[in-house]
Amino acid sequence: MKIEEIGGEFALIDLLSERVPNTHGDLVVGIGDDAAVIRTAPEPAPYLLATTDIMVEDRHFRRRWAGPEQIGIKAAESNLSDIAAMGGRPTWMFISLVLTKDTDETWARRLYDGIGASCRRHGVIVAGGDTTRGAVNAINITLLGTVAPAHLCLRSQALPGDLLMVTGPLGASAAALDLLTRGEPVADYLLGKHLSPACRLDAAASIAPLVHAMIDISDGLGSEVHHICNRSQVSAEIHADAIPLHETVRAAGETLQTPPVDFAIRGGEDYELLFSIKAENLPALEKTGIDFYKVGKVTAGDATPVLLTAEGRLPLERGFDHF
């Protein structure tokens, strides 16, 4: 059966996970969060975090739009973002690189310059990798990290009554992609967010001790709210008007005749953080100096989050599916 017919990416992951051993007493969190959480010594020793992401040409990047440094930055930042979402600190990186016959070493070298820039910014060391030839250019990054057990943030930790917050404006990357695809001019702000995104490790370190659930926004706000609801066995209300949007995202909405909030909900690759927090922790959150935007709240219920709009309550759409 085709992957679409079984229900797409997350149905596939469920189906594949059952074919392999996937539980262990020292696996605090396995498949299904932003990173795996592994106990390597008794608490309070830090947990080991591990995340892996593969980017394939013409699916995750296009050489005619993105320079090799930008592709490298995006590959690194998407993994760094997963470690940020756990409340962790990144440490060691492993890079697998597939190069086509017509790709030259200059492109590969500049790709690594981009990865290196992200690594230097966050104190990450490249400890290994693999290189091979193949029919399409692709980069797999595995990133390890550590987190103090007390600061670990999981998708499953949201509680009814929590406020739902994001760390920055959303939808810029998706708006840029749609404009590029249609051949429309793209504002520099949008292009920067799409081609050279920056993870929010800066914000995560301050936020992690204060919040319940946390997740990074890689597949659109819709998907991420659904993930938190599913894993926490709660529901949520998102206020469409409260979703922070940059003025250029609103302008893209006009150009493309798309409600701009759609870029935030169904688009992806924003790499901002979505978190749930109890109201009592708001003063402490404000003291961190980190910008945040309230977009809704966690409710009791069966993982059917809703979007509150001027037209009424709508089911919250899911975001990007890789299949």
Added chain:
Amino acid sequence: MKIEEIGGEFALIDLLSERVPNTHGDLVVGIGDDAAVIRTAPEPAPYLLATTDIMVEDRHFRRRWAGPEQIGIKAAESNLSDIAAMGGRPTWMFISLVLTKDTDETWARRLYDGIGASCRRHGVIVAGGDTTRGAVNAINITLLGTVAPAHLCLRSQALPGDLLMVTGPLGASAAALDLLTRGEPVADYLLGKHLSPACRLDAAASIAPLVHAMIDISDGLGSEVHHICNRSQVSAEIHADAIPLHETVRAAGETLQTPPVDFAIRGGEDYELLFSIKAENLPALEKTGIDFYKVGKVTAGDATPVLLTAEGRLPLERGFDHF
């Protein structure tokens, strides 16, 4: 410049490694061995091991020759073999999967059945991964492990005077690939070695405490001897007649009019272990009950290993290059 023009895979790795931060006080061994070795707590706490390998369709496997379970086994075993070569024990696995539009979920499920079989055999848990669509089927596996510092085996630990040993007959996988490519019949023994190889974790655990350098034979005996010589700053003599070959490899040599020893030296994917050991440790090695074959010895010199044949001393050829 093309990758071939700069000198192939290992020149590329050197060139890319310098673009990224790659050294750290806790990185005992980084890029350039079978796995990275990371200090996570003061010795004698075990080191963390990490290795990553990517397999791309029509480069590392062909669906018309290999069933999905076999491809899964090979992907898992090639990584398990890297942990074996360090003297380690594998623990946690992370799988990235790229599927083309026409690949269905049954193929992916059976691929995971193969990976799962290898994981179960070696007590490995799949802790995470990533799935996406792309223009070619591909699998990246990252495998973590641990090793006691006293049992760690590196490519750099060979000493002049050491004996060079392998754990089993070589060249079967390369002979099978050549026969398949030419459309010749392939003996079951060869086909099994090529399509469903088995790592030598069984042997590694007993051998590791007794040996100096160790490496797994994934790119041909020639490449692996060169790696040990380069990293240990030694040279080596390999006796062509001493390289163990199965009778079906000799028969393949006749069919293909190739000296059968070439399959061992220039072929790859045997996943046996090559190690250097001082003669005094031979009695202890014999007591382990593990089969081993002496193929040569380590000499003082400048990493120009030679092959001793009936025709005289020849430079030892390198094995498979992925570019």
